[in-house]
Amino acid sequence: MIGVPSYHAIAAMAVTIAMFVGFARGKMSVEIISLLTIAVIAVGLYFFPLPDTKPTDGLTTAFSGFGHYALITICALMIMGRGLVVTGALDPAARFLERVFKLNGQLGLLLSLVVAFLLSMGVNDTPVMVLLLPIFVQLAARGGMASSKTLIPLNAAVLIGGMATTIGTSTNILVASIAVDLGLRQMSVFSFTPIVLVSAIFALPYLWLVMPRMLGDNRVEKTHASRRFETRLRITENSILNGRELSEVFSRLPAEIEFGDVPLGLLRPNQRLRMSGTHEAIEEASRILRGDTAPSWVLDRIKRRSDESRVDIAVVEMTVTVDSRLIGRTLPSSGIADLYGVAVIGIHRPDRILGEREIPLEGGEQRFAEGDVLLVMGLPDDLQSFARADSLLILEGMRELPRRSKALLAGGIMVGSVGLASVGFLPIAISALAGAILMFVTGCVKFDRVGRALSAKVIVLVAASIAIGKIILDSGAAEWIGGVMALGLQHLPPAAALAAIMLAVTFLTNFASNATAATVGTPIAFAIATRLGLPPEPLVLAVLFGCNLCYATPIAYQTNMLIMSEGSYEFRDYIRTGVPLVLLMVTTLSIALVVTYGL
Template identity: 25%
Template structure:
C-alpha cells in the first residue's frame, strides 16, 4: 500500500464514523472530506468540481421540481383520502395504500410523497382508533421498493447509470431495473401486509402521550397584583433564561398568547404556562407575588386558539438546527412557535427544553403562531401535522394533472429513445415554468440542495478511491477472500457491503464509494460489470434496517413512535428477501 491509499482509507473511514455518529450534517461531513482530499492533492480541483456539473445531478434536481409541483396540487392527498375507507380492515387499508404509492415512487421522488402522506395517514388512523405505527414504516418501505422499478425511481439509479456511461458501459434504459424492481416490490408488499404487519408495534404517537399526561409536561405560574414583575417584559423580568423551565404561553382571561415573545408584557392575573422540570422552579417561587399552581394547568388543547395550533415536526437530516441547543437557535423568533416537548426514539428527553441539543429524527411538539408556515420550516423540519386544513382549488388540481400529463408524455418519448432522460426533464421543467404552473421561488423551495451536495461531493470522493489505487487494493482483498466460494458468494458480498454502507451513511454515497471497487472486481474476476452495477444500485436503495439510512425512514421515525429496534425487527426479514431475489434475478439474467 502507498501512503496515498492509507491516507484515503483513513479519511473515508473518519467520514463514515462522522456520518454514523451524526457529529454534523451529512452534506457538511462529505463536503469537508472532499475539501480535505483537494487541499492535500489527492484529487485535483477539476476532479473535485466534476460532480457539481454532473448530468445525473442536474436531472435529479429537475425531478425534485416535478415531484414538488405534483405534491402541491393536492392530487396525492385526494387519492389517499379516497382510497382509505373507515370500514376497511387494517390490512386491507394498508394494501390499498401501499400498492398505488409504490407505483408513484417508480416515477416520482419518494420523499415528498411520504411527507405528504404521513399527516393524512396519521389523521385517518386517529379517526379510526388505529396506531399509525402499523402504517408508516410500510409506507416508507413501499416507496423505497417502488423506487427500484425505473431509472428515475431514485437518485441512486441515475447516479450509477451516469457512472456506467462514464466508463463506456451500456447504461440503464428507463425500465432495465424493472426485472428486479417489480419482483422485489411485489414480494415486499406481500411481506408487509402479512408477516410485517404482525411484527409492527402498536405505539402511541407523541401528541397522544403528551395529551394523556399533560401535567407531566406542563406547569403553571400565577402572577398576583403585587408582583414586582408586572408591567415588565418577559426579557426584563428575567424569565427567558431560567434554569430547567421554558415558558410557552400566557393565559390572560379568555386570551391565549402563544408563543411568548421577549417583548410580551406581564400583567396582573396572568397565568404563565411552562414546560420543564418542576424541581428546578425554586428560583422564581421566591419572588413576591408569584405562585406555582399545582394540578391546575389546562389541558393541552385549551392552549390552542384560532391562530395557534399544536404541531408535530421531525428534525430533518439537513436542518440548520442540528447539533445546536434550542436556546441558541432563536427558536421562537425564527419559527413563531414554542417547543412543548422533544422525543427521541419514542422517549421524552427530560431536561430543560432550551438545553436540548437537536439530532436528526428528533420529534418536536410545537405550539405555533400564525406566522409558522411562513418561516421557511420546510428546510429544517418535516411537518407531520396539518397546520391548517388544506383546500385545493380546481385550478390547483388542473395544474397538477397538466404537470402529470407533460411528465408522462416526456417519459414515453424517453422509452422510445426519442429524447434522453435529461432532455425530457429539462423540457418538462421549462414547460411548467412557461405555463406558470410553478414559480421561480417554488423551484428553489422544491430542490433538495443537501441531497445534491452529497451526490456532487461523493463523486469526487469516488474519484479519490479510484485514482489512488485504493479501490483496486480493496477489490484485490475481496477477490482473494471470496473468489474460492464462487460467483454467487461474490455477488452476495458486494450486496451486503453496499447495504451496510447505505444503512449507516447515505444511499448515494454508498453507491459512489462502491462503484470504483466493482470496476476493479470485474477486471479481476470473470463477472459482467453490468451485473455488479445492478447489485450496487439495488443494495444502495434497499435501506430497511435503520431509520437513518434513508430519508423516508427518518421522516416516519418520530410520527410513528418507533424505536430503533422496530426497524431492525421489521427490516431484517425484508432486507434478506430483497437480497435473495436480487441475487437470483441477476445471476439468471446477466451471469
C-alpha cells in the same frame, strides 16, 4: 498480487468510514457531518493533491456536488412535488388511499407497496417515487398512516421493482451496456425479471409487516382537542344537496361533521344548514356538498382579488379580546365583509365560566362574546388589517388554501415531466428542471415559497455524498477494493462468490454511488468469471442487483434522500431497516441465480 493502496485511497476510505460512523451515532446533525466531510476533502486535497492535479483541483472535487446535476435534479423534483401539494392536485388519490387505509390500514399499505413495485418495473424509480411521495405525505396529514412508517417501505418497493427490468433504472441500462461492450449478449427487458420476482415474494412481507414496526411515528400529538366551529352552509344551485335530502349524502361527509335543525323534505338553493365540525372537516364537507360557508358575493370578491394580485387565500383563527368592537354584535351587523374584505366562515364558542352571562340571540344570530374564536378567510394583508382594527388576537399561523384552479395544470406538468423521462425522450435532470420552471411560470409554485419545498439537510447530504463518490473513484480506492475482492473469491463456491460480489457492489453503492459501483463492478465480474471458469452473465447480474440494493444509507440513491425530510428520518433509520433487507435480498437473489444458471 494486490499491492498496498495509495495513501489517497486509504484516506478516502477512512473519510468514508468516519462519515458513516458519524451518521450512525447521531450525536451531530446530518448537516454538520456533511459539511465537515466536504471541508476535510477540500483541505486534504489542497495540501495533498492527487497525482497530476493542482491543489485547487481538490476544491473542485470537494464542492462539485453543489453544482452536480443529481442535486439540481433532486431540488427540481422537490419543487414539482410542492406544486402538486399546494394546488391540491393529489387530493383525489389521497382521498382514495385514505378510504382504503381507514377500511384496513394493513391492506392499504400492501396495495401501495404492490402498486409501487409494478409501476417502477416500467417507469424509472425516481419519477415513481416523486409521484407517490406527496400522496403519502398528504395521506398522513389527513389522518392516515404516519409518513415515517410508509415512505421507507414504499421507497424500497420502488427500488426492488426497478431492479426487475433493464429499463427500470438507468443503472440497469449502464450495467447491461458495459456488459455488451465486454462481449456479453444483449439482454431483453425481462431477461432477469423472474429472478427478481422470486426475491420480491420474500421481501414484500418484510416491507409490509416488519419494516413499519421498526420506524418511529413522526405525527405530532395534539395536546388539546380540536376546536369545533359552527357555521351556516348555504346551498347553491350546483350543490349536490339541491333537490335531495341531507340523509342521502350524509355518509359521504367527514365523521366530525354534525348538523342541527335540518329542515324536513327536499333541500333547495339559498337554504342554510347549521353545521359544526373541525376546520378541516368543514372545509371537506363544503367541498363535497359544493356549498358556501359565507355569502357567495364575499367569497367571489376574495377569489377575484386573489387572482388579480396573485396572492394566495389564507384561513386563520382569531380570538375576540375584551377590547374588540365585535362584542355584543352579530355577524350580519358587524360589517366585517364590507370593511375588510374577509369572510368569517366559522365561530367557535368556548365553554363559559360558571355564572358568566350569555349574550342573547338576535334574530336567530348569536352575538359575539369575549373569547369567541373566529375562523376567517381572506388575503393575508386583509386578515392582518381586520385583526388590528377590531382588536382580535391571531391564535395560529395562516394556513393557505390549495390553489385548486391550478390542480389540473400542476398534475399535467408532473405527468408530462415524468412521462418524458420514463420513455427516455429526455434525461430526468432535464425533464425535472423543465417541470420546475413550468411550475414557477404558471404560478403553481410561488418563487417566495421555494424554501418550503427544499430541505437544507438533503442538499448538503447530496453534495457530501457526491464528493465522497468522486474521491473514492479518483483515488483508486474503488479499484483496489475490486482487486482484493477478485483475489479472494477464487476459493469460494459459486453461490458464495455471487453473494460476495453482490455484497461488495452493494457496499460501493451505499457509500459511493450506483454508477460508480456499476462502472467498477461490471469489468471485475468478467475478470472473476474468467478466473473461476464460470459463465459471466450470472456474475454481471450479481453486479446489477448489487447496484440496486441501495437501502442501507440515505446517500445511496436520490429517492432515499427525497424521503428523508418528509419522513423525519435519521441516518440510523436507513441502517436499521435497510441492512436486514440487503441481507435478505442478497441471499434470495444469489440462490435464485444459482438455480437459474445451474451453477
